[in-house]
Each structure stands twice: as structure tokens, then as C-alpha cells.
Amino acid sequence: MARKKKPKSISFKCTTITQGSNTLALFAAPVKTLWQITTINQRDPDKDKGYQRVLSAGRVDSIVRYVEKKNPIPNSVLVTFDGARFNRDKTQLIVPNKPQAGWIIDGQHRLAGIHKSGIDMEIAVVAFLGLDIKEQIEQFVRINRQAKNVPSSLYIDLLKHLPDKSDADTAKERAADIANELRKDDDSPFFGKIVMIGNPKAGEISLTNFARKIAPLVQRNKGKLGIYSIATQVGIIKNYYRALAHVFPDAYSPKEGISVFFKTLGFGALMNALPVVFDLCMREQQGFRVEDLMKILKRVDDFSFENWEQIGTGSQAEISAGEDLSSQLLSRHQAGDPEQGLDLPL
Secondary structure, three states: OOOOOOOOOOOOOOOEEOOOOEEEEEEEEEEEHHHHEEEEEEEEEEOOOOOEEEOHHHHHHHHHHHHHHOOOOOOOOOEEEOOOEEEOOOEEEEEEEEOOOEEEEEEEHHHHHHHHHOOOOOEEEEEEEEOOOOHHHHHHHHHOOOOOOOOOOHHHHHHHHHHOOOOOHHHHHHHHHHHHHHHHHHOOOOOEEEEEOOOOOOOOOOHHHHHHHHHHHHHHOOOOOOOOOOOHHHHHHHHHHHHHHOOOHHHOOOOOOHHHHHHHHHHHHHHHHHHHHHHHHHHHHOOOOHHHHHHEEEEEEEEOHHHHHHOOOOOHHHHHHHHHHHHHHHHHHHOOOOOOOOOOOO
16 A cells, blocks of 8 residues: 655645734644644754743643643744745645744744643644744744743843844843853853853853843943943953952852852942942053952952842842942042042942
8 A cells, every 4th residue: 555645735724914014824723733843943052043942841841731631722822934825815824744844933832831741732823924033033022021931131142133222232232242252261250150041050140140230331332341342341351350369369269158259249249349440440550451450459358248248139239239349449549549539430
């Protein structure tokens, strides 16, 4: 008996709507079929490809349990198909019958959970036809930017793919690029300590937290470091932490526990103090080399970072801790040279 040939295409009865320049197909599809012809384009934290957040096993399993109880999934899946077309009267969507004919933009957890359950179920689908990668990312960000289960670090990491960015978004993009440089450089104090996607462990800094503090510093026309190249910005942050390691070795490498410098509060406080340190160093030393920084920081080498461990959490605690360090630096600078005053943000 001859083996039945696999059809070259699959047809779905559909209706269409037009939004802007896009004609969208709305239809129902068996999850098994949709799973076979679409790909979940997961975001690999170490490669510049893909845009989706990595599937959460917990979310997938929760959906498995949900559908096993015969609960409905009324939410649609958003997909874009390459090589798909409508029939003449647009009542059928004809899709190539092959893996990766489509990419899931939103709803990958729902699709994966139903598929894993093995339950024969149809799901509502909204489909773009031939959406390019930038448009896919725009749709993904618009849909998921405010969702609690989408890490903001992913949004930051995607900014470089988006057109028409604001200055604030461009600064976040630059901050993400700086983070990437610092975490990959084995000569960097931040080597392996910045987590681009996912939850950081103790002693690690999330991309979200890193960008939150670095972006204002590197924003064009506003940030203290905004006029410099990315290589110089990376060097400034490296040298800052290298000098801290020399001047405050016990706080930088404590015998027990994690250095406060690599905790959310400590990192935030140090970045809040950086403009003051930078201005002092550039004014007095005409440079920002490690040895230049050490001369500035040694004036407060008796500064106690133990208070930072007790100060609490949140932006206000970071501001307070940063002001403590900045104030002591300025006080000792002015005591050593009372004729010099600095108009600096505190």
C-alpha cells in the first residue's frame, strides 16, 4: 500500500479584519496542528537572536493543570506566518505545511501548556502574514511591556531592534550595551555578575537594575557621562569599581557574605555618588584612571559601609546612602581646599 503523501499546505477557515496596513486572519486551529507548524522564538541570553522570553516551566505546568480540569482557554494566540496566503475570497488561510512556517509572537505559554497536556483542543488564533522581525518585536513589546510575567530586562535588551526610540530609551539601550561589555570582559569587576535575563543570585545585578542606574548617567545632553563613547563609559565604570576595590578592600571583598557594592542598594548608592566622584577626579586629576580615583577616594578611606547594610531598601535608601558618601567626599575636599566650591548635584 502506497504511503500517503504529506500535503504541502494546510487550510484554515478564517475571517479577516484590516487594521492600518495589515490584514489579519482570525481562525480556530487544533493545538497539535499549530504546534507542528510554528516555532516559539525564544530569547537566548547569550546570543543576539530571537526575541521571546524563555518559557517558564511553572507557567506551562499551571496551564497543563488548568486545561486538565476541562477549563477553557478563550485567549487567542498571536502568530505571524511566512509564505501563507488567502484564497480568492479570503475565506481560507493557506499555510505551508512545514515546521517554522509561523512564529508565535504572544501566547506561547498557552500553546505549550495545552500541547504538553495532550488534550485535543482548538485555540483561537490571530495571524499576521509576513510580518518582519522588527514589526514582530514591536508587537511583542506593546503587548507584554506592562505584563508582570515579562521581565523588564527583556524589554531593555530588545530596544536596539526598535525604530524611533526616545532619548530615554536610547539611554537604556546604551546601558544594556555597557552591561553586556562589562559582564563578558574577564578583566571587568562585573565579569559574570550582570544577569541579562532572569533573576539574579546573591552578588549579581540584574540588567533592569543596572540600566535603571546607568541610563540616566549616559543619556545624551543630560547624563554626566552622556558625551562619551561607549568604550569610555565602560572604562569609567570599570575604573570606579577597581579603585573602590583598592581603597575599600574589606567592603569590596568581605570575609563573609556578599559585598555591598554588588547588592542593589550598594550599586545604586555608588552610581548616585558617581557624578560627584567624577567631577572631583576630573577637576583635580584631569583624568579618571584608577590611580586618579584612588587619590580622591582615599580622603574617605575611613568611610563605614556598614550603615548601608542597615539603611533599608528602595530608591530613597539608595539616595540617602549615596548622599552620605558624596557629602563626606565634598566636605573633606572643601576642608583641604576651601577656595574651591563645586556646583554638583547631591
